[in-house]
Amino acid sequence: MTITQTLPYFIIFLLFILTTTPPTKAQPFSCKPSSKCNSLIDYVSPNDTTISNITTLFGISKNLLSFLGANNYPPTTLPSLAIKAKQTVKIPFPCRCANGTGTSDGLPVYKVVPEDGLFHIASDIFGGLVLYQQIQAANNIADANKILVGQELKIPLPCSCDEVDGQAVIHYGHVVPAGSSVEAIAKQFDTTQETLLKLNALADPADLKAGVVLDVPLKACNSSISSDSRDYPLLVPNGSYAITANNCVRCKCDAANNYTLQCEPSQIKSSIWPTCPNTQCNSVFLGNSTSSGCSRTTCAYLGYDNQKIITNLTTVSTCSTSPSSATKINSQGWRWNFLVAVQLVLLSLYLFQ
Known part of the structure; x- marks a missing residue:
């Protein structure tokens, strides 16, 4: 096959490479x-x-x-x-x-094995989360085709x-x-x-x-965690949870709960402390609530330090807002005026019979 005959196939191959190569x-x-x-x-x-x-x-x-x-x-x-x-x-x-x-x-950090290449590492091993050019730049590699077996590469x-x-x-x-x-x-x-x-x-x-x-x-769910806490800011997205306070507390986020962070004892062995510190607020356990009338009081997680887990009782109103006094007065006045008007009409009808 002559060069002239093979040229169309070469052009097709070149176009394939250009259209399938990721952006630089x-x-x-x-x-x-x-x-x-x-x-x-x-x-x-x-x-x-x-x-x-x-x-x-x-x-x-x-x-x-x-x-x-x-x-x-x-x-x-x-x-x-x-x-x-x-x-x-x-x-x-x-x-x-x-x-x-x-x-x-x-x-x-990825360790290079035989037959590896930067394109293969980026597209196949790490699923295209990075481009091979990014790996090359992050590791100061002069020639993308020259990496060594055993070489450790930072994946950015x-x-x-x-x-x-x-x-x-x-x-x-x-x-x-x-x-x-x-x-x-x-x-x-x-x-x-x-x-x-x-x-x-x-x-x-x-x-x-x-x-x-x-x-x-x-x-992220809203929380009352103190800026002094070692896990501040504790950002937990919807549908997930975080284990914090040296593995002693589990905080979850649920959009159905109005994006309010819900924390409770994790029941996991602490990674630092011999046993997990007390997480109660007086007689109320972390994450539990008590209700009285229109108030709900919850033992909330505020963070932790080297010695203890910090909690506090928080109270919110559970009753719907009642009409203001001004609204009540206006409503009562409207009803009184209506009754007076009705009485005047009836009196007029009686007098002019």
């Missing part, structure tokens, strides 16, 4: 410098695996409870639990912001710590499923289409592509 410029999450926080990102497993394998890959095996809480698995779930191929799980990780963008702080997962509309949120790297839309994602995660477009620098909802990691701000 990533779309990082914007983030104000010198910020640190906790973030989430999706991971879609390419094969059948286990929780243990996933937490090891992302360097969070020592923080198994944070993974279980992010995915709302029971705290007693074993690391050997099977995760099916194509199943999506959320990965919690620390985020650090610098130079206007955020990346994972210190983890995950995208993240952010910025407030959204003046509120602290958990930035969640959501892998857009096929057939989804900006409007559907906004509805699913209790945000707005406008917010998603602005955060992700999308000019039009039609610009959304399947497989892209979208920055989704997750609203």
